[in-house]
Amino acid sequence: MPTRPAGTGQAAPLxxxxxxxxxxxxxxxxxxxxxxxxxxADCVDGLLAGGDGRVPLRERCTYRRxxxxxxxxxxLG
Numbered sequence: 584m585p586t587r588p589a590g591t592g593q594a595a596p597l598x599x600x601x602x603x604x605x606x607x608x609x610x611x612x613x614x615x616x617x618x619x620x621x622x623x624a625d626c627v628d629g630l631l632a633g634g635d636g637r638v639p640l641r642e643r644c645t646y647r648r649x650x651x652x653x654x655x656x657x658x659l660g
Contacts, residue, residue: 600630600637617660624653 597605604626611619627650630637638646 598637600633604630617657620653620656624650624657627653 604623607619607623607626611623627646631643631646631650
């Protein structure tokens with residue numbers, strides 16, 4: 584199978600552990616709600632808490648910021 588050069592619209596395969604987060608983000612995009620925002624924050628918490636290296640060290644700060652953002656969205660409703 585031929586490979587495509589970077590930037591041709593071919594998305595990288597998604598890590599299976601990120602599928603629940605993707606699902607929740609898509610759900611929020613379709614119907615925003617405080618409860619979905621809270622579930623997104625909980626999902627990010629789970630990814631950060633997992634000791635199996637789900638979130639690489641170089642990306643942990645980004646995930647922490649994302650969690651804080653979704654907690655704020657949850658509180659503001």
